[in-house]
Amino acid sequence: MRNSRKVYARPDLCTGCRSCEIACAVEHSASKELLSALFESPPPRYRMDVQAVNGVKLPVNCRHCTEPDCLFACKSGAISKDLKTGEVQINLAKCVGCWMCVMVCPFGAVSPDMDRAKATKCDLCTGSASGPACVQSCPTKALIYGNADEFNAWRQP
Amino acid sequence: MNYVIIGNSAAAVGAIEAIREVDTESSLIVISAEPESAYSRALISYELAGWLPQGANLELRSSSFYKEKNVQPMLGRRAIGLDTTTKVVVLDDGEAVPYDRLLLATGGSPQKTGVPGEEKLGVFGFRTYGDLIAIHQAVKNARQAVVLGGGCIGLQAASGLHHHKVETTIAIASDHPLSQIADAECGDFFQALFEKNGIAVKTGLQPVEFTGADSVEGVRFYDGTSVPAQIVITGKGVAPNVELAQGTLIRVDRGILVNDHMATDEAGIYAAGDVAVTWDRVACQSTINAVWPGAYQQGRVAGFNMIGVQRRYDGSMRLNAAEFFGVPFISMGIVKPKGEGYETHSRMLKEKGLYWKLVFQGNLLVGAVLMGKVEGAGVLSNLMRKRVDVSTIKDDLIAGRSDFARVLPLVKVQSEAFGETEYRELIQ
Known part of the structure; x- marks a missing residue:
């Protein structure tokens, strides 16, 4: 990476x-x-x-962390890290807006989009x-x- | 080398993904009593309440996950025995599965209420996909329901039943909802919100009997009152599934005891997730923090250590996030401190639906509750987890300013706590 x-x-x-x-x-x-x-x-x-x-x-x-806390916390399986490119991405089709990622991102770089009930970064x-x-x-x-x-x-x- | 994982949720997936980052070839078997491929049990309440995005399901990973990760799933098979001398896991049909490294990610089961009538039809736990399917069936013919327990699970279950037009009552033993993780002020807000949305909330009520013949017909309470219900959901917490550890050298004290490599006292056997007792970094005590992020990370650490890559687990902390009727809610760490030495700051703006509370212990931030606006919660949880001295930014935090730039001076001064590359990139 x-x-x-x-x-x-x-x-x-x-x-x-x-x-x-x-x-x-x-x-x-x-x-x-x-x-x-x-x-x-x-x-x-x-x-x-x-x-x-x-x-x-x-x-x-988003710092696209090496050890992404948001991914570890994601209950819906919406967050993934591409081990080749290092990119951490949210699959909005799966995100339920549970705010687990918001709760653990050390940088506050994942925001709750309350209008769409999706995590945003x-x-x-x-x-x-x-x-x-x-x-x-x-x-x-x-x-x-x-x-x-x-x-x-x-x-x- | 044979790797075997018992369990198939957050901790198991964390372990699988860690193991396969390093070793794509060795045999890796996942055994689970549940027949489904890895799904999010934390989202069954979202499914019941109709909150999943259209077309989305509860799958935690894609349907090709096991194939991609070269995992042999043995699903719908219950592990009933563990022979640590011959190193085999015994399944309910007698099959013996040999292991060199074993992860016990067996999770927990809904705590029994001990209330007479608990075995009646219509009384459900709310933890598995099986529970969800059964409740979906039951709501078709039910007019009324009682949910026992005012924690996140109970409140979410009630929202789900309400969504299916079942007249729902939440009965709580304590005097306000979310009593374990929020103050009365905040709990009362949610109680009023539920009542406004048509869900009855009764507090200070202990059930004494689930009435009815074969099927439940109601709940009778300690004060003599009864509430009719064709569905009862019990959300009284979770007991760790430690049965397999019995008769082995694995030490159990409520849950399975592990070291900071997530290893048990039995050679080659690890434990992670809701079954494992870990060190709570914030509360400074050994406990089971049955929360999703902890489970995944413990599984990840266990997985690395199982394949011989040394990793330390730096400890757990309590982390709860939920949303009720459009109001987001996050509670982390110690929010109802007992004893001396704590300093708390809280503020409620009822008409705006906003509440926040911070708990300090000396120069450490040790707890926070955020309601209505949860942006930046991770900055706070990270300060708690890292146990950094926040004295220089305390006033900012109390004033509700917690953007990362405020933390930056701490990153510079307390660099040993912020060793990760991501922090080094941000300072000059």
């Missing part, structure tokens, strides 16, 4: 503009258009959360040819989609 790819952030480059949150919500909307997405009901959910504490801006989303924009929308949208390039080596090389000063 050394090559597994996910979204990494550099808080030092993040200005807290939340473009990633908007791009995420639009990508996960029914219309995939900003203007129409604004009026969708239930509203589309973003799975990237820019948290600002004491001047530090920290974009937080970063799915790495599976199926999108251009990769994760948050990464595309970031004006300061504070996010990358890559593997651990690429991330470590990128964050070295």
Whole structure:
């Protein structure tokens, strides 16, 4: 899983503009258009959360953990980890909204979508040819989609 | 090497998946008295209440799971004996299954109520797929039902019966629902919510008899009152299935005692899940934490150790999540502390349907209840599980701010507690 790819952030480059949150919500909307997405009901959910504490801006989303607590806690068998790509995904057709994953994610990166009774988290924009929308949208390039080596090389000063 | 697992739920699946991450070839047998392939017994209440997504079933893994994992399932076969000298598991039809490494993931069974009439038709436990099917049959002809027990299972069972238009009464021995895992304030909220939705809730009531001839016709209570019922569901907790350990060196104290490798005192035999006594990291005592995440993780740790990959189980904690009539509810750790040295903070906003409570023990967060809004609960449970000093962020937590960024300073300072790669990625 050394090559597994996910979204990494550099808080030092993040200005807290939340473009990633908007791009995420639009990508996960029914219309995939900003203007129409604004009026969708239930509203589309973003799975990237820019948290600002004491001047530090920290974009937080699913870490696709090596030992995923959400998967261990999932009662419905909806959560799986691909041992080749490292991706942790929720099969929404099976998710019953029992909130076990919400209860154990150390990062608070799995959210309860009460409108749809589904657990929601970063799915790495599976199926999108251009990769994760948050990464595309970031004006300061504070996010990358890559593997651990690429991330470590990128964050070295 | 022959690996044998007795049981087929969370702990068993955790063990299978761990073993097959390392060894795809060795013989791996799963024995279960239940005939179904691995399913989620925790979701039978969701199924009864019609809450499964359309087209979804209770299968925990895909139908090709055993094939993909190269597992030989022996389902609908009950293990009745264990010979640790010859290393065989004896099945109810006399077949002997040899093992080199054995996992006892035998789970638990609904605790008997001890109430006369318990054997009558129409009195059900609510734990297995078999129970679910039987209750589905019974609701067709039942007008009234009584659910005994006001824990999560009892409340969910009542929601399920109500969904099938059965007039349902929940009878609770204590003075409010969820009394083991929530304060009266929170329990009373749920009581009112159930009553508003047409389910009667009676508290402080002990049953003394299930009346009727062959079939149950009602429940008579200690105070002389009776409630008519053609269905009675007992949700009085779960007793560990320890029978196989008897007559072996495996130590049993209510459940099966294991070390931090999930190994029992008998060579080559492991235990995990609702049958195992583990160290509760938060309550600091040995106990059976019969919860799903613990069962899976214990099975996973047992599985790795069975194949010779050393893994330590870092302990369990109590974790309950549920939703009643659209109101989510999470309760974790110690929420009703007894004795000195605890500090509690709670807040109820009844009109918004919001309640939260935090329990601290010195600089440790040891318990939390979240009702109405459960976002970020995992950040709190992780602080409890890791037993980190939260003194610098205590005020934030009390104010309801528990986003991960608030925890980040702790990750930096108490790095030994946050050794996993995922944390290292987030700090600069």
